Amino acid sequence: MSTESPAAPPLTKKALTADHPTWCPGCGDFAVLASFYKMLEKRQLPHQNIVTLAGIGCSSRFPYFVNSHGAHFIHGRAVPFASGVSLSRPDVHVFLFGGDGDGFSIGGNHLEHGARKNIRLTYVIMDNFVYGLTKKQTSPTSPIGYRSKTDPTGAIDQPVNPIKKLITAGATFVARSHATQVNHMIQMMERAHDHDGFSVVEILSECVEFFPGAFDAANPRKNGQFQVIEEKTWDGSAEDEARHDVTDEIAAYKLAGLPFPGLFGVFYDAARPTKNALEQKWINSSREKVRHASDLELLQASFNRIK
């Protein structure tokens, strides 16, 4: 069903660039956008089959800045929206973007059920530990003590642990990156996109306006430490023993528990049938059962049963 035309021109950054981002100068999201362009350039997907979707938030304005089919949906409901696109259009590549509020607060339940059902799509969450667009309220990832307009004396609620949440929910690819690490972001996005299932990359992306310096602890240029997960290479070597097995749920869950700023890279990457595949299997067997009858024949048969 792919509509890729042979004569398609190469997919360049220029071709992918749309409106100039309305983000504040210095916002971490710029680098996420740049990395996404790069990843698409490397993958050279058919231009018309790329779709970028989002909810509401600064980060969720992403689709306007990418020249591709896209939709700017409502706050917190982008996962089911994207699921509808993914489940009915195997030919398109579904990329979803959003923030921590959109994804973990109002959208938390949809994220979870999308992960549980393992719907094929790639979800990039720009986590800035704050509500940016609405100008500095506490977000579900705001650390305890963070002073916002809704916690003037400092946040008191235990924040969500996004990686733990995603692993428990059933996401089959879970990675974490940092908006100052462009190459790492590109790698993570590539692997997420290649993964057949519900793949999520949480990217710590600084809100320079309302939470400056939030992620310096993991930014080498601010003499922080950007510590990457070492994945098993299965070379049987001694040092490989110590490395992380990305298919080990418990191990991944443990890693996710390390204190801030924690580790970056792939926490979990496992194969599990997607809902796309399971529903398609049912559709195929149903079509066979009815001997690929035409729509008219099928409905006529139903009527005959109730005459």
Added chain:
Amino acid sequence: MSTESPAAPPLTKKALTADHPTWCPGCGDFAVLASFYKMLEKRQLPHQNIVTLAGIGCSSRFPYFVNSHGAHFIHGRAVPFASGVSLSRPDVHVFLFGGDGDGFSIGGNHLEHGARKNIRLTYVIMDNFVYGLTKKQTSPTSPIGYRSKTDPTGAIDQPVNPIKKLITAGATFVARSHATQVNHMIQMMERAHDHDGFSVVEILSECVEFFPGAFDAANPRKNGQFQVIEEKTWDGSAEDEARHDVTDEIAAYKLAGLPFPGLFGVFYDAARPTKNALEQKWINSSREKVRHASDLELLQASFNRIK
């Protein structure tokens, strides 16, 4: 602020019994109700300070069957409703009841944020692996292969693991029981109620109408096995080594991963400040900062600042 009157009559089953349950004969929920009566009788709480709340579902009709203050709210939103009661009324005992659909499907996000914020209340989830009230649709806990009206050829989505979800979300007391094990249910409810925080008991409660026999595997009388978690007694003994440390999140998470029917008892029980306490602390310090000024003085002062 407790309005307990000294002359209060003892709290008997009779005093606690209200409308006759509209449940189907044989429904597991009857035993849950009986256990709740027993638990209240043992605790002898002031009658007028007991409040039973619920969303919508067969199990959520619970409040009608208990003679106490109560509310039958809307589908899936009972946790925030109960949170409002808990956060503003330290003098009342908040008991919340519901089903797997109400709690893990439409209500999944509220459950999670209530747990994360550790709001003081006791939540009993009657999990029957199906939508009962709406007559047999797939629920988020329905096992793969279960034939329902919405999965005529068998459910295909990976079900939620309630215990894992609760642990990850941040519930500070997480237990599991079985509607055929009255004494165990009473124990679990007592410990849940005694716990200062967001305490949840998931009870496998058979829907005889739409999923008969669902939990026989854990019902001795149906020659199943009701295997209880052995908790550490910290007696330093050798056998205690092997026992479960209910404060160990990772261990609890592992236990929760055992194949159906899994284990019963307390998976997790940890102390963490409740939102009730944290907000009260802020209120107290604020009151002190303003030297316990009267409402009038406070508002007058605000006005003086903007004259």
Added chain:
Amino acid sequence: MPTPASPVTDSSSNRADLRKEHIKDAVIRLAGNSQDGIQSAGAFLARLAGRSAQEVMTYMTIPSTISGGPSIFQVRIGTGEVLSAGDEADFLVVFYQHSYEEHIGFLKEGGILLYDSDHVQPDTQDKRFVYVGVPITGLTVEALGGTAKDKGKNIFVLGLIARVFHLNTVKLEKLIQEKFAGKDESVVNTALSAFHAGYAYPVGDVLAKLYHFEPGDESGPPQVTMDGNQALAYGLLAAGVRYGSGYPITPWSSVMETLRTELPKYGGLFVQAEDELAAVSMALGFSYAGNLAVTGSAGPGISLKTEAIGWASMAEIPLLVINVQRGGPSTGLPTNVEQSDLYQAVFGGHGDSPRVVLAPKTVEDCFYIALEAARIAREFSTPVFILSDASLATRIEAFDEPDLPTLMQPSTLDIAPRGPDFKPYPLNGITKHAPPGTLLPEGSKYPVVTGLEHDEFGHPTGSPQLHVDMTAKRRSKLQTLATQIPTPKVYGSQSGDILLVGWGSTYGPIHEAVKLANTEGFEIGAVHIRHLNPLPNGLEHIFAKFRRVVVIEMNDGGLYGYGQLASILRARYCDPKIESLTKTDGLTYRVREILNHVLKP
């Protein structure tokens, strides 16, 4: 002006033995508990009527307890038009004493009471009725052997009824066999023996006279027999709708269950979502992807979908929203009927978010309105509501088989490349959405559909003029639609005293009332409004022809004494003669209720 006909046929002289043997119409009510399978017995009667070129309408109640509890199933069979399930029963079957006490009042004077003499002791002193006692339970157990207990009573009674009304046993046996086809052999046999036992019972000994239905005209097209939710689902299938998402709720669930089961055969998919917010969002994802999708619910769930439906209006993405109305507000009366969600359908969104709102008038119309709703959604790229209700959802009717070859719509995905002048939101035309996969000329901007106000290319804008223009764009397409909607025909008197205005499932009782009143010489007409937003044009000319205009609906008169449609009509036409007849008892209108009100001096 003659006085209204007392709907109760008076005089005790009227006795069963005076009844004529050949009847055109009979109302049969079965009253028992929901376990007794009276629904399936009734369904057989309905199906039989459908196969006998007769009209039929059923009515049932669902107990509020979760399972079990008293329930009834009523079936009205007519040779010739059947517009309602009937105000009173000609023939009442009661299984228990409580059924007898609850429903005897519904039996017409001279009507026949058939009771299970193993459980019921009627007051035979009451000479208004004809009493036929049959030890139904005992005879059934006898016929089926102790094992089956009293299961099968319903089929035994079916046999009895077949005998009393000389029903076509061949057709009935065939229906029974079809029903249990695939099941274990013994099941069919048990059912058939119960049926024969009932049919063999010498009811003639206790009943002076048996009845014959005048045969229906079998020359016409065959009939299909189904309930309103089935009709909606089949209508969507015929309309080429292949995707949808929903969440269970009474009385909507069976629409989604049918689609979930049927769509895979068509290569489509219906997904049960985690809640209604996800359901409407996923449906919009399907539609955005180029596959017009359906979502639905009852009041509580529709309320949850409000925000996302507003996005559909703003982003101009087509969507079908089915609301099978029940008693409200809040959880309300889940199993009762009400028409109190019209305001929400028309005015429920925040901002100026016009929506198309349609309402089917009969089970048959559920099928056709689904086709029309899909056509409108596609043509105008906008959300379309279908307001059905609990009575249509649960009642069975037989109607002429739709001509599928001419009606079936394709479900093809249109991703044909667009030209260089493509705009997602052209101000000079109606939006034609370009789904992902649509190729645009090199160098052109791919569309981003959005819930923010936007310019013609979908860029967000705060421009005052653009908000003015785009608001008008979204509204005027509904005004264009209005010009395509035919002005409804007037039924009954074309002018004169009273015009009855109805919408949705009140069609039957209103039209039967008009029919009856006309035969009694009253100048009464009726218009039925299937398009509630936008309204058809030209209604003012119809109103002008009558002295009174009475809008009849099943909702509350509200703060100022006018029902929901009545208020909408008054706001548009400012015609003070528009009055309102409303009720909120959760029951369908009886013909008698309507006449008593509008004809009262």
Added chain:
Amino acid sequence: MPTPASPVTDSSSNRADLRKEHIKDAVIRLAGNSQDGIQSAGAFLARLAGRSAQEVMTYMTIPSTISGGPSIFQVRIGTGEVLSAGDEADFLVVFYQHSYEEHIGFLKEGGILLYDSDHVQPDTQDKRFVYVGVPITGLTVEALGGTAKDKGKNIFVLGLIARVFHLNTVKLEKLIQEKFAGKDESVVNTALSAFHAGYAYPVGDVLAKLYHFEPGDESGPPQVTMDGNQALAYGLLAAGVRYGSGYPITPWSSVMETLRTELPKYGGLFVQAEDELAAVSMALGFSYAGNLAVTGSAGPGISLKTEAIGWASMAEIPLLVINVQRGGPSTGLPTNVEQSDLYQAVFGGHGDSPRVVLAPKTVEDCFYIALEAARIAREFSTPVFILSDASLATRIEAFDEPDLPTLMQPSTLDIAPRGPDFKPYPLNGITKHAPPGTLLPEGSKYPVVTGLEHDEFGHPTGSPQLHVDMTAKRRSKLQTLATQIPTPKVYGSQSGDILLVGWGSTYGPIHEAVKLANTEGFEIGAVHIRHLNPLPNGLEHIFAKFRRVVVIEMNDGGLYGYGQLASILRARYCDPKIESLTKTDGLTYRVREILNHVLKP
């Protein structure tokens, strides 16, 4: 009938030097970028007016970009009534060329343009205006030393304006000191030096004449100066509302931020929930627990609250719902004003779910309406909507300090024991909720409040009669409320040609239009409706006194050409003379717009 006054004061003879020195009223617009702190400069002017017994109204725009971008702040100061922020500016300050080009058209003929000559080159050939160029940027940097860059421009300009209008520098300095109190010493000093530098600038050399405001009458009570969202929050505090829950959204957020910050001082609590569904549910939990609670949002979030608000109507639990309206539908125009959520507030719920709907007319009224809303919610145990809007939320007004000692309401929890005859849902009276903790006599049934239809004790019921009675109970309490609402007074002509009907923030421009038209001899009056559901009784008598009734609102004319309030009035009164003036440009009405429409021959 005289022809309308052309609002533009004609003739080029009118020059600044002809202006009188002593003015009653001035409209000052500052145009720059949002980083320039023009809001705070404007706020100082507003506060000063507040402290000088003058009336003041401000107007601002927020750029649609996330931060930065062009923005304006306008302040109108008057000795005597100020009803709107003004149709045109007497005094325009522009910081950049784009500000000049964007806003010069708003400057009144003969008005003064003050521009930063370091950035702006005006077309001085255009002789309609008086040009005053000042190197604002350079002088500010000079005054503050390079480090401060051009930060402080706003305060420098404040100084300039103080000089031009002979403003009270003592009071201004005090305000500056108060503003930065608690901050580092140096901050205050920097601000003051910028102010003095501006004030010291010899603007007299380039401006023929400086101005004096006629002094306000300082004998009255002191004034408080705040924006509409503050006024709502303070009103809730005065009303004894101590609990609430919400979720952020523009332009509602600052209400919740104020309450979140203030309530702990009062021993109360406002919780930021995970979404709007949780927010309204938690608020209902607070209310159920006996603490009347508030929730709020803008359109998208209110849509999400719909289902739970329906529960409040059904369960009869009091609740305050604040909707700070913005442009819709969907995400719409987050920072623009619109009145398009009236339909949703009145009709948005499924089922027959009547809601009380109030709308404040000014910033001051935001305070008083919060008090009234809380009183109604408590007395009638029902949800009450307050429909504010983006213009009220963001504009600053000064008004007489409310008399708190007489206004403050207690927040006490009532859990006094109830008697044996207690019923949660009495049919013969208004529900008085008994919260948890309320002791009932031994052996009596504790109440379970519910969203299912119920009997007087709260037991679920399917009884037709009870649904009829309970629906009436929930509706008739609003009818009772209506009898307590005073019929609004008519402003301007008490009878004659045209009655203008308004609601919400259109109060100012409508009344200023009436005032102006009356001085020109037109027979125009205005009524303003603060109670939108139920409507006050007696409006029909007012309408009867005028030839035309024009309802003015900021929403779309809809399918049939009538705005939302206009349609509601037409539905109730069926009075064809009710016309509609609507607009959807996302801007507040100008006096001129209104007059041009209603007076056009």
